Amino acid sequence: MNFKSEQLNDCFVDDYLPTIGVECHVQLDTKTKLFTAINNQLTDDQLPNSAVGPLCLGLPGTLPVVNQKALDLAIAAGLFLKAKIASETRFDRKHYFYPDLPSGYQISQHHYPIIEGGLVEIPTDAKTSFSVRIQKAHLEADAGKLTHVEGQDYSLVDLNRVGTPLLEIVSQPDLHSSQQVKQYAKELYLLMTYARVCQGNLAAGNLRFDVNVSVSKSANQLGIRTEIKNLNSFRFIEQAVRFEINRQIQLLEDNQTVIQETRGFDEQTKTTFSQRQKEDAQDYRYMPDPDIPPIKIDSNQVQEVEKNLPIKPQIVRQTLNNWRIPFSDWETILDNQDLAQFLVAKNQDLNIDQAQLFVKWLIGDLLALLKQNQIVVKDILNNFENLKIIINKRLADEISNLTVKQVLVDLLVEKISLTNILNQSVKTQITDQTQLQSWIDQIIQEYPQAFADAKQDAKASGFLVGQVMKLSQNQANPRKVAELIQVLLKNK
Secondary structure, three states: OOOOHHHHHOOOEOOEEEEEEEEEEEEOOOOEOOOOOOEOOOOOOOOOOOOOOOOOOOOOOOOOOOOHHHHHHHHHHHHHOOOEEOOEEOOEEEEOOOOOOOOOEEEEOOOOOOEEOOEEEEEOOOOOEEEEEEEEEEEEEOOOEEEEOOOOOOEEEEOOOOOOEEEEEEEOOOEOOHHHHHHHHHHHHHHHHHOOOOOOOOOOOOEEEEEEEEEEOOOOOOOOOEEEEEEOOHHHHHHHHHHHHHHHHHHHHOOOOOOOEEEEEEOOOOEEEEEEEOOOHHHHOOEEOOOOOOEEOOHHHHHHHHHOOOOOHHHHHHHHHHOOOOHHHHHHHHHOHHHHHHHHHOHHHOOHHHHHHHHHHHHHHHHHHHHOOOOOHHHHHHOHHHHHHHHHHHHOOOOOHHHHHHHHHHHHHOOOOHHHHHHHHOOOOEOOHHHHHHHHHHHHHHOHHHHHHHHHOHHHHHHHHHHHHHHOOOOEOHHHHHHHHHHHHHHO
16 A cells, blocks of 8 residues: 555545555557557447458457557557566456357457556646556457347347456556546546546546545555456546445445455445456466467667657646746646646746746636637647737736737637737826826725725725726726725725
């Protein structure tokens, strides 16, 4: 277990310590399948059984050929997981019989996985984090999909997913709460998508999580575990683990036995349900695949993959921390990966004041325009130098926040040149004290009660500032207006 004793004490639930390990199936973003040149880029409208070939169907005489791109993506994932890349990896046959697996076995890696060990660090705030050890990660070919027809006594088989390359990341049982499991799952998602290993579409099953849960009254002895299969939402992961912890505790409190089994999760009732007795490794009769020779991975191949790796999430976090961006804003930036990596690339081009204002716009006005589909990320990236000019004008109080909102729309949505915007649309803020005082006096005469309220509570002066800005058609410098109002409040 990878937690300090005081951390473990915080994880006990009704005198029971939950212990949780996670198996994450990452669908590798390759053009073709793991062992055959069949399309792996399936679309939502893909017809059932239309992306299959002889090997997918388990036809006699077909031979697998390993996809080199899948190996490279697995290496990239291992480097992001701080893991050891095996110098030699081999494939095994995992035998089980199910309608979605025509060959009767799955090609996987049991004895010689491509990734060994590893560590995932999950920040809990700007200064602290917890870590989860990775036991291994191995390549395997996916099975198909069964669709159970409601009200009927049959199921439909779609073999399009057969042979899809998966990387199964197996953690050590280092997690002890539903919240920690959710945080770990989100961090894996970030790592795999930042590494460009996986597209990251959870709804499409690009990442699927199997969670092993047990509870015990001793931190030194594990309880009997159950496995919750095929979770593809961070919210569902947290709900499923929380329910399963409480279910097992209730069983033990009632002097019943927890059964080692595989369970599913009902998204409607937020409960887990029994599916089948849990198999052990020996039940799968693992054997070396006779058609795939051992694969050597030399240091040159690893170095070539490492040379082309994108920026890691941790580097983005370090940049945001150096800029003193609040931790509460980190996740929003990280979730927009192109923007996050662009920020890191422009690290040397922005001082702290510029960076803080740019990030504020990103998570505010710019993100709103993106969500409304009025702009795309490229619009922001291509206009960085123009945005920097606007940032500097705002920092110099030459334009107001309200003006900035319109400038961003004119620049990014309307595609008006910045020169025209500055010449025609943006009026320099008025800082002349005589003019500002004239507007303030006019507003105080119009709203005497608001001025009286502000003398009792300084926060109420915001209304007066807003009215002055309205009167001046947003030409007044709001900071200067606020300062002059505060002087009046102290002197009257």
